[in-house]
Amino acid sequence: MNLKNINIGKSIKNRVEELQISNERICRFLHCNDSEIEKMYDSHSIDCELLLRWSKLLEYDFFRLYVGHLILYSPMPKNTPLQASSMHTNKHLTFRKNIYTQEIKDFIISKVKSGSMTVSQITATYNIPKTTICKWIVKN
The missing domain is CATH 1.10.260 (434 Repressor (Amino-terminal Domain))
Known part of the structure; x- marks a missing residue:
């Protein structure tokens, strides 16, 4: 896909x-x-x-x-005024785990396995942590 x-x-x-x-x-x-x-x-x-x-x-x-x-191609810009104000008003922000669908995981893994992108390139392009990508690769 x-x-x-x-x-x-x-x-x-x-x-x-x-x-x-x-x-x-x-x-x-x-x-x-x-x-x-x-x-x-x-x-x-x-x-x-x-x-x-x-x-x-x-x-x-x-x-x-x-x-x-949206997750892959339209990442949120960092340090926008909206994010800064929400951080001050909401003290209990939590990191959302599992925001990546299986389709996204498959897409990223296929990029690495085909050699079209390295893990570092994917991290830079899509803002996905390197450890997350490595875990996906190990599981598959």
């Missing part, structure tokens, strides 16, 4: 084929016809309400693909 360029229609179509769900069932659930479904399969983006319905029907969180993209 390419998290940099998400093609949601293709991802939905792959999941439908994986689960072998009939177009008739999809049409009933989404209140649309076959041609509209084919347009959705070909589209690069889908309305949030519709994506939520697809997620329920296919029992897969398609929003997670976008969250993965």
